Amino acid sequence: MTEDAELLAHYVERGGEPWNVSLEASWLDYELRAWVKPRLPVKWPVAACNIGIGVGLWDDWLGHELGASITSIDADPEVCRRFRLRQARERHPNPAIVRCFDASTGSLGVGRFDVITIVGSTLAEAVDRVALEARALAALATGGVLLIADVGNREPPPDADELRRLGEIWVAFRERRA
Numbered sequence: 001m002t003e004d005a006e007l008l009a010h011y012v013e014r015g016g017e018p019w020n021v022s023l024e025a026s027w028l029d030y031e032l033r034a035w036v037k038p039r040l041p042v043k044w045p046v047a048a049c050n051i052g053i054g055v056g057l058w059d060d061w062l063g064h065e066l067g068a069s070i071t072s073i074d075a076d077p078e079v080c081r082r083f084r085l086r087q088a089r090e091r092h093p094n095p096a097i098v099r100c101f102d103a104s105t106g107s108l109g110v111g112r113f114d115v116i117t118i119v120g121s122t123l124a125e126a127v128d129r130v131a132l133e134a135r136a137l138a139a140l141a142t143g144g145v146l147l148i149a150d151v152g153n154r155e156p157p158p159d160a161d162e163l164r165r166l167g168e169i170w171v172a173f174r175e176r177r178a
């Protein structure tokens with residue numbers, strides 16, 4: 001399959017997924033962005049990281065919002081490859097630096113990022129969510145912030161700062177400073 005054919009298949013699959021065009025998905029996008037936006041650092045240059053790319057729309061937004069190339073990490077090599085390809089073809093003004101590894105075991109570095117985000121189903125999917133969070137915290141620079149918006153777990157974490165809910169969908173927000 002050519003890269004163009006692969007990307008077309010990706011867009012078609014993404015657009016045909018009922019969840020992606022649902023009211024709940026739009027609500028969730030709004031809630032995540034509205035909570036994260038005022039918590040983003042205002043310093044320049046800014047070192048930012050997102051863990052868990054998925055289809056990459058969050059990473060697209062974060063790069064636009066910060067006006068910077070963020071570091072995007074995902075454990076799935078196909079996800080990483082397609083995301084790189086899509087951002088390049090869409091000419092994202094600040095394409096992400098894509099790293100492919102399991103962030104609960106691989107090295108995120110120490111004292112490196114001003115902001116790290118973990119949003120959506122990433123934590124729910126992680127095999128070891130405690131290790132993932134610990135590594136993310138250790139990777140923050142002094143004064144840096146870890147922004148977690150946890151979706152899709154059976155039980156909301158007891159230490160959530162804020163909980164929002166639409167029907168069956170809830171999101172638990174946590175903000176942790178280095």
Ligand SMILES: C[S@@+](CC[C@H](N)C(=O)[O-])C[C@H]1O[C@@H](n2cnc3c(N)ncnc32)[C@H](O)[C@@H]1O
Pocket residue numbers: 051052053054055056057058073074075076079101102103104118119120121122123125126127132
């Ligand atoms: C379904 S996506 C959702 C994430 C995206 N931020 C969003 O809200 O659309 C979750 C992604 O997290 C990745 N992931 C799960 N555990 C991970 C880990 N320990 N390290 C890196 N990536 C992980 C999965 O490969 C998957 O691509």
